[in-house]
Amino acid sequence: MNVVPRRFGLGLIVVPVLALMATACGGEGTATEGGDGAAEEAGALVIYSGRDQELIDPLIEQMREATGLEIDVRYGDTAQMANQIVTEGENTNADLFIAQDAGALGLLVQEGALADLPAEVTDLVPEQYRDAGDQWVGISGRSRVIVVDPADVDEVPDSVLDLTDPEWEGRVGIAPTNASFQAFVTGLRVIEGEDAARQWLDDMVANDVQTFENNRSMLDALESGDIDLSLNNHYYWYERVKEQGADAVTSEVHYLPAGDAGGLVNVAGAGITADAANPEGALTALEFLLGEEAQTYFTQETSEYPLVAGVPLGEGLEELDSLEQPNIDLSDLHSLDETVEMLREAGLE
Template sequence: MRRPLARSLTALAAAALTLPALTSCSDEPAGLVIYSGRNENLVGPLIEKLEKHLGTNVDVRYGDSAELSAQLLEEGDRTEAGLFLSQDAGALGALSKEGRLAQLPPKTLDRVAPTYRSAAGDWVGVSGRVRVVAYNPDKAPTPPDSVHDLVKPEWKGKIGFAPTNASFQAFVTGMRVLEGDEAARAWLKGLKANKPKAYENNLNVLDAVDSGEVSLGLLNHYYWYEQAAEKGADKLKAKVHYLPKGDPGGLVNVAGVGLVKGADKQQSAYAQKAADFLLSTESQRYFAAETKEYPLAAGVEQADGVPPLESLQPPKIDLGRLDSLKETLAMLQEAGLV
């Protein structure tokens, strides 16, 4: 079970001024240095496999994706990092916009559909996740087909969400990109008026839905499937509903990788091999089986029971434009949700 990650306003505000404290998986001289916004508990087993694949030591420095992105911008060509493994596309988009990522070769990019990679060719998604509505059939027998319905009076006091969670904030950023700031601001104010219940993380939201504490909640799909695998689907009262017709609440976001521009020749070579490894069948099957995320490389199927990615109806969006997190955080604060 992954440990849910939260992103705080204080930490993000400080990111541009103070480099985050990072941890390394090894004190040995590194063949490859990775800045990882993904949880060590989640990707640790893959890093061990990567070390064997590369035949060299890998030094992973863990932190928040947005903070690591800010650090890479601060370091510039002085960075020791060869590869950036991000929890979300927004942090990769921020580096791409500033020209801090190197071009990836077509053979790497072409393993993933254009929707889930950089239009500039400098980052690529390695796993995907979709936003869903978790609902309790006893409390919400007919879940809404749009997040815009959540501001209606019938859902007052019945919604659970995790406002400090990076995926919720990415969803709000996506709404801003898709519908404009004024529409997103109005939705947030409407949500606040409906008195949603805030939780620390997505897993807490799912537990609240399952127990009937709230009628429905906003979270990523894999939390339900992980719980179903652990406890048995028949033991869960909560169900998941995929939003149709390109609704912004059905955003598909990705975790992805980019090669850091300015890295030395050896770092760059190892980083390229690492990116290809994360798109290999072995790694993609790991994401599907162990994390219940969507494998993005062609030819690898999702976990049993998870609907195929191509069957979903997510909004069409350039994921690199999810980089304006600072503005989203300010909007959430203005609405009184964080």
């Protein structure tokens, strides 16, 4: 299988915008940078990961054992890693980029920074969870959901658009600097239009929406009664149930119906850089991430959705095909820079 590299020129606008987003697009924990350069000099596979080190390290160890690859991983948030790939250009150290969301991968596609992937790899994943031009592929899925305190919420709204109603004043939590929320707002812009998305943000602010640093602190506030409803990625709630036990978690998770933008199913994904020094190793690593071992890890350990057929779901998860997700091309989530600017204008960035 061949990976086809694409050369590119540096975009003038992407670097500052991605740098602006750097605090927003990483995982929930503090990322660190691994490796001192020696590994790549020895011909190791170099991975830039925008996913948490705590999450990915066990999987990378499994990858080493399964493939025999020598692997050097550099951790940072997703935007930071994408920014570095663009800045490094033809001299990038990255062979494989693992991103927390499709938007950052879409930005790299726009810059010509990713290679074409072979059909043998992309065909493993349904079309809606990969790049239309086959330059990145989803490796796990996550759905946006509403989480509520059932003691204080009699009727769960069917749409995020309803959360601007007066009855929700001061009762709703969001994490506006989190990458997943920003990807959702980008999806809202694509689905409902720029004006509608801007109005929704302004109306949420006017309705005293409560803001949090991340998904976990928002769920803490929900459990303690500080808010009654939160907009999350599904797996944070399932993670809490596994950690604390179902009896200790009073909140409930709800998937939105009828293709509402609040039910966006995004992906964590990966792509091989256009100027990879080790594209063969990167392809081997990507094939591992789409193999049964890694797909099982994602759904069993982090309660994400496997994207390859035949992998059993983690406990309690709704079937992915049963979710009434919006009809959107995830490649269209690349315009995160406009989303960040819109959030800033609304006073949320």
